[in-house]
Each structure stands twice: as structure tokens, then as C-alpha cells.
Amino acid sequence: MITVLLVEDDVRLADALAGALEGHGYLVEQARTAEAALAAPPVDIVLLDLGLPDMDGIELCRRLRERREGGDTAVIMVTARGDRRERVRGLRSGADDYVVKPLALEELCARMEAVLRRTGRRGGSALTVGAVTVDPATRTATCAGERVDLTRKEFDLLTALVREAGAVVSRERLLLRVWRTDWPGARRTLEVHVGTLRAKLGVPGVIETVRGVGYRLVPEESERCAAAS
Numbered sequence: 001m002i003t004v005l006l007v008e009d010d011v012r013l014a015d016a017l018a019g020a021l022e023g024h025g026y027l028v029e030q031a032r033t034a035e036a037a038l039a040a041p042p043v044d045i046v047l048l049d050l051g052l053p054d055m056d057g058i059e060l061c062r063r064l065r066e067r068r069e070g071g072d073t074a075v076i077m078v079t080a081r082g083d084r085r086e087r088v089r090g091l092r093s094g095a096d097d098y099v100v101k102p103l104a105l106e107e108l109c110a111r112m113e114a115v116l117r118r119t120g121r122r123g124g125s126a127l128t129v130g131a132v133t134v135d136p137a138t139r140t141a142t143c144a145g146e147r148v149d150l151t152r153k154e155f156d157l158l159t160a161l162v163r164e165a166g167a168v169v170s171r172e173r174l175l176l177r178v179w180r181t182d183w184p185g186a187r188r189t190l191e192v193h194v195g196t197l198r199a200k201l202g203v204p205g206v207i208e209t210v211r212g213v214g215y216r217l218v219p220e221e222s223e224r225c226a227a228a229s
Contacts, residue, residue, distance in 0.1 A: 002025070002045065002116065003026070003028075003045075004045050005037060006021075007046060007052065008032070008049045008078075012176075014030050026136075029043065033053060034054050046074070047078050051080070058089055061075055065093075074118075076095065077090045077097070078108070096118070097111050099111060127162050129165040131143050139152075141155060143201050148200050149200070154196060157197060160174055160178060161174075161207065169215055171187055171214045174214060194209075
């Protein structure tokens with residue numbers, strides 16, 4: 001799977017963009033500051049905002065390129081700075097491409113694909129945890145080898161849980177990822193979708209409710225089902 005580091009200090013924008021990219025089959029990590037970006041593990045592609053609180057994005061791009069593994073990492077600057085001189089500075093600092101906000105997701109994905117072709121990066125898309133497999137590229141899901149017919153939101157919800165299997169994913173994070181909202185009134189919708197998803201998977205205990213926090217995909221339950229199937 002292609003890994004992406006999204007360097008963006010606007011939390012709402014970053015969460016929305018990360019969710020959209022994950023829906024296209026990318027595995028996205030986020031960093032709010034240059035310090036966090038420099039401390040992040042190597043990835044296939046970096047989406048870099050220039051207006052960071054602790055360092056200018058141009059300088060951060062240079063530092064990322066100076067790292068031993070940075071030479072093979074694709075970098076796309078995603079910024080509101082549309083001036084021609086800024087574009088030239090960004091590209092000369094080591095960026096592979098420069099995209100000006102506001103941007104269309106389709107264009108960004110096309111540019112990412114083009115950059116990845118040039119760098120020779122490829123990745124599989126399917127994610128498997130025990131008996132559960134989701135493939136964001138084809139938007140298909142299976143459980144114990146059997147196809148599970150899911151709605152779009154159910155698939156996005158399952159994918160979000162699979163990506164963080166074993167960890168508790170808060171209700172707020174799931175609402176932002178799947179419904180692009182943090183409105184408290186939407187929690188009932190989340191609960192209904194979790195209930196339907198549990199029924200369709202047919203694996204008792206695979207999605208655990210953590211009271212007052214959110215939900216967790218339990219790898220042990222999924223693996224037990226896989227071993228029995």
C-alpha cells in the first residue's frame with residue numbers, strides 16, 4: 001500500500017483530506033508541524049503545506065531531501081501560495097510538484113499517481129486483519145473469505161476501523177473520517193451503522209464498543225474466526 005505523510009496544521013482540512021485519500025486506497029499519516037514531519041517514519045509520498053507554525057515548508061522540504069531516505073520520497077507541495085516565484089522556489093527546494101489550494105481531489109490524486117510513476121513506487125491496496133479484508137481500490141470487503149455487501153458508509157467505517165485495528169478510534173474521528181462532520185447529533189447515525197456492520201460481518205465481538213470513547217476492531221476475535229473458517 002502506498003503510504004502518505006500529510007503535513008498540514010489545519011486539523012479539520014487535514015482530517016477531511018486524509019479521509020478522502022484513504023477512500024482512494026492510500027495509507028495516510030498526519031503531521032501538524034515540521035518537527036513532527038521530520039520525526040515521522042519514511043513514506044512513499046509527502047503532501048506538504050508551506051504555512052507551518054514552526055518552520056517554512058520550503059525549508060522543511062530541503063531538510064526532508066537531506067535525510068538518507070528522503071531522496072526517493074515524492075514531495076508535492078499543497079499550498080495557498082500561488083505566486084509564480086513561490087512555485088519556482090518550491091520546485092527548486094526539491095518538490096516534485098506544486099498544487100495550489102483550493103484543489104480538486106481528482107486532480108491531486110492524478111498528480112500523486114504521476115509522481116509515483118516517475119519515482120517507481122507501487123503498493124497493494126488490500127488490508128487484512130484476521131478474517132476481515134478490505135480493498136479500498138475496488139471498495140470490496142470479505143469476512144472469512146466470503147464477500148460482504150456493504151453500503152458506501154459501511155465500507156468507509158469498516159476501513160477506518162481496520163486501518164487502526166486494535167486501537168480505540170474515537171466517535172469524533174470516525175464521524176470526521178466517514179461523514180465529514182463532528183456534529184454530536186450524528187452519533188446516532190454512527191451507532192446505527194456500527195450495529196448494521198456487526199450484523200453483516202457475523203463475527204461476535206469483532207467490533208468492540210469502548211464506552212464514552214468510540215470503537216475498536218478486535219484482532220483476536222477476527223483471527224479466531226479466520227482460524228475456525
